[in-house]
Amino acid sequence: MTRPNLAWIAAFLAALSLPAGAQDRPEPRPDAETTDTAAADTAAAPSQPAPLTFGLAGPFLAARMATVANDFQAAARFFVQAVAHDPDDRFLQDSALVALVSAGEIDRAVALATRIGSEGEPTELSHLIQRANLVHSGDWAGLLADVGTPSDAEAQADLLAGMLRGWGLLGAGKASEALAEFERLSKIGGVAPMVNYHLALARALVGDYEGAEALLADDMTGAHILGFTARAQILAQLERRDEAVAMIEAVPGVEAEPQLLALRDRIKAGQPVAFDVVKTPADGIAQVFLTFASALLSSPDPEPLSLIHARLAAWLSPDTAEARLMVAQILQERQQFDLAEPEYDALRRMGQMRPAAELSRIDTLSRAGRTDEAGKAALSLTAAYPDLPQAWIALGDLLRQQEKFAQAVPAYDKALVLLDDAPADARWFPLYARGIALERSDQFDRAEADFLAAIEIRPDQASLLNYLGYSWIDRNENLDQALEMIQKAVQLSPDDGYILDSLAWAYYRLGRYDEAVAPMERAILTMSQDPLVNDHLGDIYWKVGRQREAEIQWQRALSLDPTETDDVDPDRIRAKLERGLDAVLAEEAAAPVDAPAPAPQAAANN
Template identity: 30%
Template sequence: MRISRLALLLTGCALTALASPAWAQDPPAVGLRAPVEAAPVPEAPAIIVEAAPEAAPAAESPAPPIPAIWAPVPIDAAGQSAYGLYLAGRLASIRGDRAAGSELLREAHALAPEQPVLGEEAFRSGLFSGDLGSVARLTPTVADTPQLAEVGRLIEVVETLRVGNARQSLALLTAGPFEIFAPAARYLTPTIAAAADDWETALKVVDAPPADPAGLILHQQRASLLESRGRVADADAEYRILMAAPAGAMLYALDYAEFLERQGRRDEALAVYDAALTGGNPESRAASGRARVLARGRPPAAPGTPRRASDALVFAALQTTAGENHEVSAIYLRLADSLHPDDLTVLQLAQSLSNNQPLLAQAAFSRVGRADPITYARAQVGLAMSLSAQGDDEAALEAFRRADAAAPNQAAFAFTLATHLDGMNRQGEALEILNRPTLNVSGQPPQFRFLRGAVLEKLGRIDEAEAELWAALQAQPNDPTILNYLGYLWVDSGRRVSEGAEMLARAHAARPEDGNIQDSLGWAQFRQGQYDIAVQTLEEAVGKQPGNAEIVDHLGDAYWQVGRRREAEWQWNRVLTLEPDAERRTGVEQKLLRGLPEPTPLSSGGQP
């Protein structure tokens, strides 16, 4: 994968320092904005831009030379040296606490501003942690690094707009070309130009070709600006261009519905809201809009400059996220949030940070408020997945429970909670959730039946498990995961060995890179007495997942059966180093003492 030059620069400090988780579905799509009525989220840190210090008068003594060794001076009031703060900041960043790292590096730079390395390190760390105020103040220190200087200029463009100085913002925007941030600069131009009274630039006709995604945000910006000028018919024409494109309708249908409300076209707005509420992922904003229209409530206000600029930055973030440039996406989203605080923007920021900055991601997920239950629940699921990835399953469980409680009628959140409980070996609680009357219904997705079957199998309720897994397979007959689970159950229990083996062969053919499925196939061959071919299959499975205790154990059994006893014992001993569960550990220890009893090959079984 190609990595941008900016990404390399942003990660430079860490590299240098190292040298010295609707129905079960993919994560729900995130819209551009939360409902207009949503309560404000905690305010983002203000972005303060300060001028660079003026040059000292010629009569004053020159600045002291940069010391070769930073300790013992300079030292702060608490007796901490600049170099010590610098090292502590670097260590905190390496450990993942980028917020603390940024603060320590900022303090170090304040003590030793003559150290050029400190300015650049503090600048980078501020970008990582979202300390945009420090980034703005430190922009002069990175003037010799064009990519970082460009970041600082973009932040200054947004900050001057935020504080109401649109003319200065436009001057900064047009002072020179942007390279890395060219898309964001392009999308911000209409709104900033309008705020600066340059309507010729602001209302320039969109010339992006149909295949250019930039046309979506530019048409949306032009529609909003035309409405603000009272050119309603022209604004409507721009919205219709957006509605004719699937991506435009997906992103901006609710903007159009709110525009229709403001024009008194309630029936048309209601039709748009109804369409947005169909499918598996309805939006809360659409639901509130529909209710407002039916109650003949006051339409939402037209977007102003901060929200339009925020929308432009959010769109730029969506593009960079699609390109997996999460560092740049996080910068855009922090700037968007500083202009127009919004729960959905914070949620998108948290999702972007979760790729490589888990502590900052968790802080962002926790910032999402409860005004919109669906958005809050999504944030809690994201927080839970991040905590689980760090091994804190109990804290993750509490977050999953909060998501489920916030949106009790949304099956997807109940499914994620049940899945996590199953992973914690709390199958009884998982089954209780999966058997809720709202979930265990006719026509439920096969994922629900599959998970219920897996839970029942672990509880030893094999007949019920088999029925659920069979029902899931009928709904998705070619799903490798379901084929593998039910096929292995049939083979290992001896219920329907030959049919189970055939299902495992199909699963392996569909997903040959999966070591777990290949292990199941090898175990089916073993259970049918095909020991030589089982050895080959299981050796390949171990090669794909060498740290899997169950696969290594199976390979040891196969070696034993073909007379390779020393190799079998070596594999069994290795199982004991792979943290097996108590039952497997006991079984392996018995095999090391007494060998493997002669198994009885199976070839048939009963019916489900």
């Protein structure tokens, strides 16, 4: 969404802050039942440390550890236990509410917030949850009584309350007052685009499509996915279908927004199109929470409260795909995949799978080592959008990263067929990635053609130059051109340890051992934990007569527990330590081993 002036957020956050860190909180108090006798016990017996598995200390410390790890479910469980031991502690109450809402346990959070409010002055967070519950239960009179009628100054300090009041008035059937409230809020400095978006939704909900469209036509108000969707639906109500189609087709990156494209197709075909971005005032308030979540998430220092607002938005309006998507993406970013997956599943069931979000999800799952889930997501994406080249590239990348090179090739084939008429710059990466998959599956002629085609598009792509140059060197082909390519790659990326390793190894394979020393020593400075680089440096040291240093590097390589994925043969290193490199090379020359050469280490990345 268009980012608003964030001055009001600072004021809002000053009042509604998350619980401070554990170091800012007093030590946990003794259990309630021991408080009256604590002094007597202290006088009667030597001081003993409290066991951490009993009383308040255990759950509190466990909750804090879970919070640091973003394990919201565990944090919720332990903070609730801590609140049971010390039910009047505001820090514990708010911490439990944060964890419960973050974990999606909204009903339990509502129960705790209600109890806090019934026992005295609510905290800011418990008050926010109570307001959301009034909306959820349709108690518009209760909501309006709670938010009151803030003055202009009060509304500026608490914009959220003013926006809740606007939608609350609409829920109570007071449409004219609701629109007037939004118009009043729109005059607050710096927040007009945000408020006008909600004013447009409210106008559309009461049938004022002309007024709504005029507001959304302003890019500051409507230039985001929900705004484009709402405006297109409104233009359809006004029988201005051609304008709706033209507007959608002009949206930047619309080819990756299938929901917008499907809406365009329905409008173009003359099919009925309803205005359903919001269907009820409760949906409108869900959009308020989503607006705040977006603003908090896009602030220079993203606030954890963004997840709380997104969760409340999804709770109030489960069919609002953008709310579920934001929840899923925030949870994914915090490595809480088990909580994120149900949200993604809900989006798929709603027919709201978003390719850009799915591509990000696949990449994140892969980086987190959850390859089975990443693979299922990639296959689902290609099934849902078989004409989306990025989906096939993602599948190919995943298979390639799992070293299933032969299986990756058809995925890249499909992507490149779909990109046949695309600009050249869209083709270089799948050409490069397919080249790697082909080279690693012993199809070098095809791989070489792909690398050369990619280099023609991106002649200054360092990792691409390095890969083909190294491959040629290793095959004893085009040696002068290969060395020039690797030298150019080093100029383009002088601190890349993988490319420095390739340059040194090229010199080594060409018998220029003295020239190989400096780049390999530079490579080891950035890649000291890489077994292959240590092994290479050992070989180079041996060839320049530094045999003791060579043995140290080989021993170092062995100490790093190399595996097949490191392209290092531990038995070969042991042989070099026992008999020396020259003897091992002579043995291999006499009885050559039919094994693929190590691949260049500059793999393709998105």
